[in-house]
Amino acid sequence: MSGAKNAAVAIIPAALLVDGVCRIENIPKINDVTLMLEIVQEMGGQVRLLDDTTLEIDARHAQNARVPYDLVRRIRASCYYIGSLLSRFGAAQVPPPGGCDFGVRPIDQHIKGFEALGASVEVRGGFVYARSPGRLTGSVVYLDVVSVGATVNIMLAAALAEGQTVIENAAKEPHIVDLANFLNAMGANIKGAGTDVIKIRGVPRLAGGSYTIIPDQIEAGTYMTAVASAGGEALIRNVIPKHLDGISAKLMEMGVEVEEYDDAVLVRRRGRLRRANVKTQPYPGFPTDMQPQIAACLVRAEGTSVITEGVWDNRYRYVDELARMGAQIQVDGKVAVVEGVPHLTGAPVRACDLRAGAALVVAALAAQGVTVIDGVHHIERGYEAMVRKLQGLGAEIRCRELPDADAMSFAQ
Ligand code: EPZ
Numbered sequence: 001m002s003g004a005k006n007a008a009v010a011i012i013p014a015a016l017l018v019d020g021v022c023r024i025e026n027i028p029k030i031n032d033v034t035l036m037l038e039i040v041q042e043m044g045g046q047v048r049l050l051d052d053t054t055l056e057i058d059a060r061h062a063q064n065a066r067v068p069y070d071l072v073r074r075i076r077a078s079c080y081y082i083g084s085l086l087s088r089f090g091a092a093q094v095p096p097p098g099g100c101d102f103g104v105r106p107i108d109q110h111i112k113g114f115e116a117l118g119a120s121v122e123v124r125g126g127f128v129y130a131r132s133p134g135r136l137t138g139s140v141v142y143l144d145v146v147s148v149g150a151t152v153n154i155m156l157a158a159a160l161a162e163g164q165t166v167i168e169n170a171a172k173e174p175h176i177v178d179l180a181n182f183l184n185a186m187g188a189n190i191k192g193a194g195t196d197v198i199k200i201r202g203v204p205r206l207a208g209g210s211y212t213i214i215p216d217q218i219e220a221g222t223y224m225t226a227v228a229s230a231g232g233e234a235l236i237r238n239v240i241p242k243h244l245d246g247i248s249a250k251l252m253e254m255g256v257e258v259e260e261y262d263d264a265v266l267v268r269r270r271g272r273l274r275r276a277n278v279k280t281q282p283y284p285g286f287p288t289d290m291q292p293q294i295a296a297c298l299v300r301a302e303g304t305s306v307i308t309e310g311v312w313d314n315r316y317r318y319v320d321e322l323a324r325m326g327a328q329i330q331v332d333g334k335v336a337v338v339e340g341v342p343h344l345t346g347a348p349v350r351a352c353d354l355r356a357g358a359a360l361v362v363a364a365l366a367a368q369g370v371t372v373i374d375g376v377h378h379i380e381r382g383y384e385a386m387v388r389k390l391q392g393l394g395a396e397i398r399c400r401e402l403p404d405a406d407a408m409s410f411a412q
Contacts, residue, residue: 001216001236001237001239002026002030002053002238002384002385003026003213003215004028004174004214004216004218005028005030005033005216005218005382006077006218007175007179007213008027009032009077010175010179011024011178011179011211011213012024012037013036013039013040013077013080013081013083013156014080014156016043016045016059016081016085017087017088017186018206019206019208020207020208021056021058022056022057022210022211023054023056023209023210023211024056024182024211024212024213025053025054025211025213026214026215027054027055028213028216028384029053029384030382031377031380031382032075035074036075036077036078037057039068040059042067042068042071043065043067043085044059044062044063044065045057046058046061064089064091064092066094066127067085072095073095073097075097077149078095079128079149082110083110083152083154083155086114086119086131086157087156090135092129093127094127094128095126095127096123107150109145109150110150112141112150113153113154113157114153114154114157116139117136117137117139117141117165118136119136120132135162135202136157136160136161138162138163138165139165140166142168143169144169145169146170146171146172146196147171148171148173151176155176155179155180155183158200159190159202159203159206160204160205162202164199164200164202165199165200166197166200167200168196170192172195172196172284174217175214176194178213178214179193180193180194180198181193181211182211182213185211186207186208186209186211187205187206188203214243215238215239215243217239217243217287219384220243220247221244221289221290222290222293222355222358222362223267224244224247224248224267225247225290225294226361226362226395227267227268227269228251228254229363229366232393233266233269234393236264236265237264238263238264239263241260241261241264241265244265246283246286251297254273254297255273256269257269272302273298273301273302273340275305275340276305277306277308280308281310281311282311288311288315291309292355292359293359295307295336295338296322296359296363298340299340300340300342300343300344300366303340304339305337305340306336306338307335307338308335309335313334316329317352318352318353318355321351321356322360322363324348325344325363325367325371326344343366344363344366346368346371346372347367349371349373349374351374351375351376352375352378354379354381354383355382356378357378358379361397364397
């Protein structure tokens with residue numbers, strides 16, 4: 001498995017806080033990373049690729065510039081530049097972020113955090129303007145909802161602030177812990193990441209250093225569901241099995257065998273899948289970013305399954321596409337009822353976002369006949385070499401379009 005997307009897209013803007021060179025290893029080669037690096041370069045930061053998975057960022061001479069709308073609208077994590085620019089320069093001008101469309105994606109909790117640290121924040125003319133008269137000042141922030149993005153942004157803003165910041169009701173995802181570990185490796189003082197109370201004692205300077213990004217929990221989970229869907233067996237290497245507990249437990253409930261090793265999981269599926277109910281929740285609950293892929297397995301399980309989406313208002317846009325392949329799913333608000341069918345049939349379908357695209361691949365691997373998936377640029381945002389990895393497992397899959405320009409530029 002490759003490095004974690006959602007850790008990488010938080011660590012790249014964090015490199016803007018560092019008064020030195022950051023060497024980052026296990027960086028995934030995906031389009032979201034390319035975009036985040038382009039934004040650093042727009043600011044005058046230097047990015048040097050050392051090898052396939054290692055790069056150096058030197059942002060010592062970066063300037064505070066307006067983050068271009070064209071880059072930001074394509075990726076949600078671009079909003080992390082608000083926290084990092086505010087922290088480094090005392091001001092940020094960033095358009096509201098884009099990314100996958102799951103209904104309303106507010107940033108009120110991010111803004112509440114910046115304001116608690118002494119910044120003034122205004123949204124006008126298509127930009128978020130954040131400004132602090134001097135150094136930001138540590139404070140207590142209680143998040144009204146458990147938000148990955150707000151937790152990241154407040155950590156970024158607080159890392160160089162005066163005094164201590166406490167984030168209560170913080171997100172606990174592995175990528176939150178990874179960001180804290182990265183910042184600590186650069187000289188920050190952050191404790192409690194991975195629990196719901198994170199304490200950040202601001203330091204005057206981060207000095208640079210080396211850091212290795214954790215493996216991607218969701219990428220691993222996606223290949224686990226690919227095995228569950230298609231049957232057979234795969235050893236999924238370079239994972240942290242603990243991060244996969246929620247996914248493994250659900251797959252085992254569905255009749256899939258999962259054996260854990262130190263840094264690998266062996267996944268095997270022989271008989272027909274059994275039904276299961278799934279409720280998505282913040283970590284350590286079942287991840288919302290695995291909801292479409294597990295649904296793509298449940299559509300062929302024996303019996304009726306109920307999926308409850310506990311994080312996003314509208315994350316079932318892929319359902320109509322699975323229905324084209326013969327899946328029977330009824331959606332009512334945040335609940336989807338899945339009637340398992342014995343088989344799916346290949347069809348032309350369209351990926352509407354990243355994990356929806358992954359779910360279509362998972363379903364297609366088990367469908368009878370050929371499935372043609374359109375909109376693969378969504379998949380390229382977050383999965384490194386998915387086609388090659390699946391071919392290695394014996395899947396008949398190929399990419400008919402050339403990778404887009406962004407993917408190529410990172411590969412060079
Ligand atoms: C992150 O998005 C991930 N993205 C998403 O993964 C993931 O689905 C999500 O966390 C939940 O795990 C990245 O890490 C780049 P949130 P984020 O703030 O930070 C509400 C993927 O597929 N909320 O944790 O945007 C919000 O509406 C992507 O890799 C507020 O109300 O998610 C949602 O219901 C897609 N106000 C809930 O909190 C706020 O200010 C969780 O959102 C912020 C969020």
